[in-house]
Amino acid sequence: MTSKAYKNPGQTLLFILIALFMLSFLVIPVVKVFYVAFIDVNTGNLTLVNFLDFFNTSLFQESFFNSFYVAGMSVIVATIISLPLAYFTTRFEFKGSVIIQSLGFVPLIMPPFVGAVAMQLLFGSNGSVNLLMDEYFGFTIPFMEGLNGVIFVQSIHYFPFILINLSTSLNNIDRSMEESAQNLGSHGMRLFRRIVFPLAMPGYVAGASLVFLKVFDDLGTPLLLNVNNMLAPQAYLRISSIGIDDPMGYVIAVILVVFSLFAMWVASLALKGKDYSTVQKGGGGLAKRKMRFWEKVIAYTIVIIILLAVLSPHLGLTLLSFGSIWSYSVLPDGFTPEHYVSIFEETPEFMVNTLIYASMAATIDIILGTAIAYLVLRSKIRFRHWLDYTAMAALAVPGLVLGIGYLRTFLGMSIPFGDMPLATWWVMLVIALSIRRLPYALRACTSALHQVSRSLEEAAENLGANKTKTIYRIVVPLMSGGILAGFVTSFATAAVELSATIMLVSSESDAPLSYGIYVYMQSAAGRGAGAALGMVAVVIVATGTYFSHRIIEKGRRERSLENNS
């Protein structure tokens, strides 16, 4: 006979509600996309014919190859940028380390597509850099020609993932790992190859596969650079021009998801059972030495070149947003605030919509995140871990795929109490954004809840508070720092999401910032205003990032105070 434990009906209800939400807005749309990809349009039977068609079409072959090539090359270029930076900070007492650390964050505050057009004006064949080079050296470099442009923009944007992971794993190698090798007779390159490199490898692979995944899935950057022969743009163009019934968009969506999963699998393989962090309490990283003079010169030169490259999208965007006319010249002809005036006067709805959508999506995220974290860590419901797995699985679903899934799943349905199509209702966009950002918010909430000792709740229950009261008065207040950080991150990143947005927006009056940037950037005349909108986006993301950083730091400081007293 089983004993009768107290069962909490509230938890069960919460579980069911969340499960239904995840099912409707994540699982079913994705399954639908897969289903359509494997269905014969004419007969309705399961088939592989769509995939055969796909691989027999030369445009798709080319797109497939290009996406692969661009993602791979971006990893390589990002690695080339990251390696010297990681090397300088971890092996030397180098004052420039501070620059390098902040460098790591600068690109992340601007979505790559925002800076793409500005990069063209700086590095394109008639851009500032090439005009100058042609004049002084008589040659030009095709930074931005075709796929090069995508690789260049993406690697400048995503290299911090590699830099941060690589530096972290290098810093987590205890000095004794290196010293014991020296003690046994090893040194120099051999020591690096046999000890340091293998120990840092898992961190590197984790970062590299993340970069691969992000670049492989990205829609905005190639679209804005007008590079259409890649997978994500092809999927978008098929659906938006040929229509929702064309199976090729779905086939591409499946391929995107499969490769995302593949990249995540590689990352988890690299990390599995390889927690090589060996730092002891109080010990710290590899032995560092001072740089000699000429080493300093080289190091600073490299850091400054990379710094300039990393800041160039921001610089270009600023120039573009304040420039009057800018073409075939090193700098704009003149400077004017008129683009800012026009975006605030003519299209304020882009900004208003963004604030509404992003804050709603972030609110949904922290509510779901807190609830899932609580159910997973504190309840005994049988399938509670599935909520966590499902929410995290959203990481492998590109925004484009989610967008296609919504269009297809909710096709023909109307909004409640109205006759507008449901799929392109702005509320669906909010939900899509919240699903996309949920993994990050969930991790923030879970780690916040991990910090709350179970005994604090038990103390409240022991003193007579029931579960709901305990959550409300003890758990949530204690988690508030982590929840707030999760909110701000979700908000800032949802504000600049383009790939799901571009699929789901039906009218400009409902469109957020990112869509506005895309629309403006289409025409040479709109670029200035597009850049001004881009600057607004950068300010939103930068402020968000700054605050979430501050909140997390504050929480950390308070916790360390508690531990010390």
Place this chain on the structure above:
Amino acid sequence: MPPLQTHSVGIELKNIDLSYGNTRVIKDVSLSIKQGEFFAFLGPSGCGKSTLLRLIAGFEHCQKGQVFLGDEEVSALPPWKRQVGMVFQNYALWPHMTIYKNVAFGLEERKLPKNEINQRVKDVLELVGLQDYAERRPNQLSGGQQQRVALARTLVIEPKVLLLDEPLSNLDATLRVHMRQELLELQRKLSLTTIFVTHDQEEANTTADRIAVLKDGIVQQIGAPMELYDHPDNLFVAQFLGSANVIQGTLSKQSNYTLFDDGKGMQISLQSSDIEGSKSIVLRPQNLALCEAESNTADLQGQVKIREFLGNIVRYEIQVGRQQLIVDEMYSFDNVPAETGSTVGLTINNDKIIIM
């Protein structure tokens, strides 16, 4: 037949001075360790033990002084040319390599032929009793086993000397006792000059031939364990090795004895000696004994404050005047110990009083 050859040599440190920035961490340290000796550095945490050890291994550089291994001055040699074996406190096993690979590392660096490496790794793993674990990874072994691997990895290169930095501190209490005996046995078998760093006097006492007691980067005293215990050069050594009652006072010569007076009402008569003036005396707890309060053999009277039963002994803290004295009495079957709060007499074994 020992599988390993040893080319063990003595170690000599001459007037070593070492600073980190402006902090002087090692202050004029000189010591000489004989070939085959098991030598311990003993001292509280932060006194510079690890720093000295790392200096010998070549990981630190001294501003003044010289390090000799045998007859060779090694101060200018990098770590990888010193042929000094060091076992790190955290063992520093490489997590990405199997046990076999960890142990073979030093031999591979020395470019030995494959079959010889194979044989020597096998031999040394057998020596430490881990022949069946060659293909495991470090994180699949227990703390004690990891320790043995670290030792094997070091011994297999046939080092000139063996340096152990708090090798037992990451093990639990029972294993610690077991491992220290194993270490000693191994050291004797190989007759390998060994420096053992520890902050635990029991560990040093039970294993070392000689101990250097360190404090604040200064060598306080060097000697065999019992020598240090019985004839400490200063109060720090007296207190660091075993428990001690230290009382400050003055000595004055009387007709046929010397009188110690702590100035707060405690007087003890000592054997006649020429020492006079302001001094401290050290009484080991086992050299004090309880007796009847009124007994005429009692040297002092006091009140029992605390009584602890430790198995083989009963430890008392007795309030005598304004001093608290620790007294250890052997416990044997069905003894009746003194009650807390009771007044007792104390007899002092006069000829075992240490005067500083």
